[in-house]
Amino acid sequence: xxxxxxxxxxxxxxxxxxxxxxxxxxxxxxxxxxxxxxxxxxxxxxxxxxxxxxxxxxxxxxxxxxxxxxxxxxxxxxxxxxxxxxxxxxxxxxxxxxxxxxxxxxxxxxxxxxxxxxxxxxxxxxxxxxxxxxxxxxxxxxxxxxxxxxxxxxxxxxxxxxxxxxxxxxxxxxxxxxxxxxxxxxxxxxxxxxxxxxxxxx
Amino acid sequence: xxxxxxxxxxxxxxxxxxxxxxxxxxxxxxxxxxxxxxxxxxxxxxxxxxxxxxxxxxxxxxxxxxxxxxxxxxxxxxxxxxxxxxxxxxxxxxxxxxxxxxxxxxxxxxxxxxxxxxxxxxxxxxxxxxxxxxxxxxxxxxxxxxxxxxxxxxxxxxxxxxxxxxxxxxxxxxxxxxxxxxxxxxxxxxxxxxxxxxxxx
Numbered sequence: 001x002x003x004x005x006x007x008x009x010x011x012x013x014x015x016x017x018x019x020x021x022x023x024x025x026x027x028x029x030x031x032x033x034x035x036x037x038x039x040x041x042x043x044x045x046x047x048x049x050x051x052x053x054x055x056x057x058x059x060x061x062x063x064x065x066x067x068x069x070x071x072x073x074x075x076x077x078x079x080x081x082x083x084x085x086x087x088x089x090x091x092x093x094x095x096x097x098x099x100x101x102x103x104x105x106x107x108x109x110x111x112x113x114x115x116x117x118x119x120x121x122x123x124x125x126x127x128x129x130x131x132x133x134x135x136x137x138x139x140x141x142x143x144x145x146x147x148x149x150x151x152x153x154x155x156x157x158x159x160x161x162x163x164x165x166x167x168x169x170x171x172x173x174x175x176x177x178x179x180x181x182x183x184x185x186x187x188x189x190x191x192x193x194x195x196x197x198x199x200x201x202x
Numbered sequence: 203x204x205x206x207x208x209x210x211x212x213x214x215x216x217x218x219x220x221x222x223x224x225x226x227x228x229x230x231x232x233x234x235x236x237x238x239x240x241x242x243x244x245x246x247x248x249x250x251x252x253x254x255x256x257x258x259x260x261x262x263x264x265x266x267x268x269x270x271x272x273x274x275x276x277x278x279x280x281x282x283x284x285x286x287x288x289x290x291x292x293x294x295x296x297x298x299x300x301x302x303x304x305x306x307x308x309x310x311x312x313x314x315x316x317x318x319x320x321x322x323x324x325x326x327x328x329x330x331x332x333x334x335x336x337x338x339x340x341x342x343x344x345x346x347x348x349x350x351x352x353x354x355x356x357x358x359x360x361x362x363x364x365x366x367x368x369x370x371x372x373x374x375x376x377x378x379x380x381x382x383x384x385x386x387x388x389x390x391x392x393x394x395x396x397x398x399x400x401x402x403x
Contacts, residue, residue: 113318114311121314122306125368133371154371155387162360166321180357184391187346191395192386 012051015041017065020058024104029115034058070098071135084143084193085186088156091136092181095160096174100167109165120165132157143193152189156181209247211237216259221301225256225312260316261323263302267295268324272331281335282398285362286377286384292366293374321363328359336392344397354392361388 019041020032027036034055038048052058077094081087099105108116118124136153137146144152159177168176215237219228222236230252234241248254274291278284296302305313329352336351336358345354365374365383373379385398 113315117314117318118310121310121318122367124310125364126370129368129370150371151387158361158364158370162364165318166325166360183349184354184357186391188390188395192390 009051012043012047013061013065015043016048016052016058017062019043020062021066021104024062025107028112029108030112073098074135074139078139084140084190085182087140087143088152088181088186088189089178091139091153092156092160092177092185093174095132095157096163096177099160099164100173117165120161125161128161129154129157144189144196148192152185155185159185208239208243212239212244212247212255213259213262215239216255217263217301220256220259221304225305225309228252228256230255257316260313261320264317264320264324265327267292267299268327270295281332281339281393282385282389284332284335285358285388286380288362289365289374289380289384290377293369296366325356325359325363328362329355332358339393339397344393346392346394349392358388358392 016037019039020037023032023036023040026040032055034048034052035045037055037058038045041048048058052061074091074094077090078087081090105116120128133150133154136156137150140149140152143149159180163173163176163180167173212233215235216228216233218236219232223229223232230241230244233239233255234244237244244255245251248258250257271288271292275284275287278287332355333351336345336349336354339345340349340351345351365372365388372383374383389398
């Protein structure tokens with residue numbers, strides 16, 4: 001007798017991922033158990049184990065799902081933008097909200113910083129910034145060459161990361177990020193884009 | 203008794219011990235041995251014991267790192283050169299800092315929370331260092347109109363600290379890329395369009 005292998009259905013996976021994020025936001029990562037996730041997801045332990053062999057598989061699904069969710073969020077944030085200034089503000093505003101409003105991430109930064117900071121500092125930051133740069137680049141290619149689009153995307157990610165890790169005194173990360181992007185990034189980017197449109201002048 | 207120098211000897215010894223045994227396994231006895239200061243005296247200076255010594259050593263060494271960085275670049279003629287020199291110096295000094303390299307590799311989960319807390323002291327330190335340079339640029343009419351030196355310094359300090367820690371998509375071992383980063387990204391939004399003097403590479 002053969003047993004049909006069960007593949008994770010999108011609905012169960014979505015429930016488990018949401019449950020895991022809520023559980024992390026409540027209990028942190030170190031003490032997180034599969035039982036916590038099942039309870040938060042509103043499914044039985046047995047069902048969860050049918051789809052996910054263990055805690056590691058759940059966390060891998062969380063990372064995969066969050067990556068896709070962020071990509072969709074970035075695409076949506078840029079959907080309505082028509083000018084370079086709007087696009088740069090949309091990317092950085094989205095990034096700041098994604099960082100500051102991520103309850104699981106914020107809980108870990110406050111209670112188990114050692115679990116997340118390796119992914120956000122030094123070589124972890126190198127990887128993260130490069131990934132962000134490559135994801136943002138296609139959206140900025142409407143306005144500038146691909147190399148500069150990549151560098152500009154990286155710069156926005158740097159700004160978000162800096163204010164996310166060391167929030168301003170009033171705690172308003174998104175306002176701080178948008179403030180410096182409007183003051184220190186957009187005018188220079190617009191000038192460069194303008195100069196590139198008229199290669200003979202200047 | 204010069205308590206300043208005893209404290210420094212303990213911190214110096216703790217740095218050596220951390221390089222040898224790591225943050226988690228360094229003990230007060232290790233520090234006593236490495237510094238030649240008795241356990242009793244160490245506890246007088248560090249009532250919190252081991253954990254306080256480790257925390258204070260990271261803060262002290264981070265402070266020394268940025269003080270040396272400030273001294274190394276203080277003679278720069280303008281803010282472009284200042285920041286280029288600072289990035290080159292800091293990245294090399296960090297790469298050559300064997301204790302840092304070892305600990306960030308083996309115990310990032312212990313080191314990084316300490317460094318991140320300290321960054322709230324380091325950012326104002328870097329910003330304070332930059333303000334007079336920015337005021338000079340403003341007085342020479344080279345800052346963008348409306349740019350406030352203090353606010354600008356805070357932004358630059360953050361981005362400098364970010365670039366020291368992570369090169370991202372830049373190759374910051376290449377002086378041409380450092381120049382590109384500083385002149386076309388970092389300072390392009392701070393200085394007036396005509397004020398970035400050196401020709402593009």
